[in-house]
Amino acid sequence: MTRAETSQTSEISETATLLVSRGVRKRYSGVQALRGVDFDVHAGEVHALVGENGAGKSTLIKIVSGAEAADAGTVDVGGRRLTPGDTNAALAAGIATVYQEPQLFGELTVAENIFLGRELRRGGRLIDWGAQRARVGALLERLGLDPVLADVRAADLPVAEQQLVSIAKAFAHDVRVLILDEPSAILTDQEVQTLFRVIDSVKAEGVGVIYISHRLDELVVVADRVTVLRDGEVVATRPARELTVRQTAELMTGHALEERRVSRDAPASDPVLEARGLGAAGSFHDVDLVLNRGEVVGLYGLVGSGVNEVARALYGIDPADTGTVTVGGRVRRLRGTRDAVRAGVAMLPANRKVQGVFASKSIGFNISIGHLRLLSRFGVAMDRRREKVVAADFLRRIAIKAPGVHSLVGTLSGGNQQKVVLARSLVERPDVLVLEEPTQGVDVGAKDEIHDIVLSLADQGSAVLVVSSDLAELQRLADRVLVMREGRPAGEFPRGASQADLLSAAAGGDDEEAPTSLDEARAAITEEVNQP
Numbered sequence: 001m002t003r004a005e006t007s008q009t010s011e012i013s014e015t016a017t018l019l020v021s022r023g024v025r026k027r028y029s030g031v032q033a034l035r036g037v038d039f040d041v042h043a044g045e046v047h048a049l050v051g052e053n054g055a056g057k058s059t060l061i062k063i064v065s066g067a068e069a070a071d072a073g074t075v076d077v078g079g080r081r082l083t084p085g086d087t088n089a090a091l092a093a094g095i096a097t098v099y100q101e102p103q104l105f106g107e108l109t110v111a112e113n114i115f116l117g118r119e120l121r122r123g124g125r126l127i128d129w130g131a132q133r134a135r136v137g138a139l140l141e142r143l144g145l146d147p148v149l150a151d152v153r154a155a156d157l158p159v160a161e162q163q164l165v166s167i168a169k170a171f172a173h174d175v176r177v178l179i180l181d182e183p184s185a186i187l188t189d190q191e192v193q194t195l196f197r198v199i200d201s202v203k204a205e206g207v208g209v210i211y212i213s214h215r216l217d218e219l220v221v222v223a224d225r226v227t228v229l230r231d232g233e234v235v236a237t238r239p240a241r242e243l244t245v246r247q248t249a250e251l252m253t254g255h256a257l258e259e260r261r262v263s264r265d266a267p268a269s270d271p272v273l274e275a276r277g278l279g280a281a282g283s284f285h286d287v288d289l290v291l292n293r294g295e296v297v298g299l300y301g302l303v304g305s306g307v308n309e310v311a312r313a314l315y316g317i318d319p320a321d322t323g324t325v326t327v328g329g330r331v332r333r334l335r336g337t338r339d340a341v342r343a344g345v346a347m348l349p350a351n352r353k354v355q356g357v358f359a360s361k362s363i364g365f366n367i368s369i370g371h372l373r374l375l376s377r378f379g380v381a382m383d384r385r386r387e388k389v390v391a392a393d394f395l396r397r398i399a400i401k402a403p404g405v406h407s408l409v410g411t412l413s414g415g416n417q418q419k420v421v422l423a424r425s426l427v428e429r430p431d432v433l434v435l436e437e438p439t440q441g442v443d444v445g446a447k448d449e450i451h452d453i454v455l456s457l458a459d460q461g462s463a464v465l466v467v468s469s470d471l472a473e474l475q476r477l478a479d480r481v482l483v484m485r486e487g488r489p490a491g492e493f494p495r496g497a498s499q500a501d502l503l504s505a506a507a508g509g510d511d512e513e514a515p516t517s518l519d520e521a522r523a524a525i526t527e528e529v530n531q532p
């Protein structure tokens with residue numbers, strides 16, 4: 001289905017309002033998370049819900065899906081009032097929620113996952129595997145996915161497909177309103193295209209979609225309407241086509257945003273880290289990489305390019321099996337993260353859960369853990385007063401939304417927890433810092449602050465490697481961008497290179513046919529991916 005046809009569908013069914021919430025209020029200890037929110041969803045539309053970290057998006061969807069009860073206000077679905085705080089009632093009314101991280105059992109097949117707990121049985125006893133597989137196949141096909149996925153173990157699928165399977169699982173029930181909580185945050189450009197195709201097909205069936213995202217540039221493509229929340233209040237609900245990214249960002253923050261350009265002189269050649277001929281069987285080969293003192297180097301590539309694996313090898317998570325790495329003039333064997341830390345390399349991995357926060361501890365504690373490592377490196381005892389000052393400074397600088405440094409990290413919104421993890425690694429001021437998707441899930445205002453912090457770390461002499469799928473982020477941060485394709489280096493670009501250049505090098509475009517715009521580069525990739 002084309003976009004034009006899709007939007008027609010949503011206009012036709014505009015009168016059918018599936019979900020209406022009125023005057024929703026919710027208070028947690030010390031925080032008024034929602035202050036009387038009105039929000040509705042029409043049949044066949046994608047209604048995006050955006051706002052800064054802590055604006056109240058997750059709280060609203062928890063109330064709509066019955067995971068939390070509101071203090072005041074109502075939610076009606078199909079004209080019937082939902083019982084507050086009752087997930088079964090919400091499910092029965094047709095509300096399904098798909099979270100960013102797929103909630104599947106890795107050891108089970110896709111079909112088993114989809115029917116888990118409500119298996120189809122023959123004569124009421126034996127599981128009817130054949131019938132299940134056929135139903136799942138039809139379901140996958142309905143969403144434009146390959147029916148052969150039914151028999152694949154969930155753990156063997158890439159995370160993007162696991163997410164699409166989670167959507168399929170939701171559709172095993174009768175869905176009227178599908179809630180997608182930051183579905184694109186962990187996806188690459190071409191995976192996002194597939195997600196949008198699936199969204200188009202569910203829209204065409206008259207399902208209403210609530211779409212939460214921090215990637216504002218995709219709203220004009222995927223959303224019909226946009227609601228902006230700020231501090232628990234709706235500040236605007238508008239057709240997506242009437243809002244630019246900048247206007248949306250300004251509504252979110254409540255103030256005008258300046259256009260920010262970074263101009264930085266390329267740092268002099270003074271290698272802190274040098275990797276030569278680095279390789280790991282099956283994932284990357286022949287990688288030469290130099291990080292100079294005070295330099296920010298970007299590493300960019302599509303899925304399967306090996307960029308994340310290179311970063312993980314430099315931090316000793318999945319060691320390389322060929323080549324050498326020299327840090328601070330000494331050849332290092334990075335066989336584990338302890339070797340990397342000893343060599344002065346720190347990393348903020350993309351999957352924050354790997355690194356984890358101490359949810360039951362305060363913000364101050366979580367940030368000072370990084371500080372403790374720094375101080376203990378010099379054999380100095382930790383100074384508690386200083387710990388509080390450092391944490392309070394970060395709270396202010398990267399706008400962590402919380403009552404104070406004593407607040408427990410477990411009570412913060414997802415994005416704010418991420419800022420705490422970042423603050424911790426920045427406190428350590430490592431010689432080499434490897435950042436993987438440093439601003440994923442973080443709002444626009446905090447993104448700028450995080451970029452400023454990374455650049456000031458480089459100004460103070462750290463060498464920084466940033467692996468990011470956000471091209472605008474790489475343009476802003478990186479003095480140089482190395483592009484990888486299918487496990488090998490595919491080009492190097494100085495600061496000032498266009499997004500189209502980076503994307504086409506990553507996708508294997510040749511120079512003679514270099515695309516002139518980002519859209520053209522994206523279209524070329526989609527075409528390549530869709531080729532049999």
Ligand SMILES: Nc1ncnc2c1ncn2[C@@H]1O[C@H](COP(=O)(O)OP(=O)(O)OP(=O)(O)O)[C@@H](O)[C@H]1O
Binds near residue numbers: 054057
């Ligand atoms: N269980 C809780 N206890 C205390 N405060 C909470 C709890 N859950 C949420 N909050 C607070 O309510 C506010 C709204 O949080 P919410 O998770 O809805 O934000 P969000 O818009 O989804 O943010 P993000 O983009 O970071 O996910 C935040 O200030 C958060 O700290």
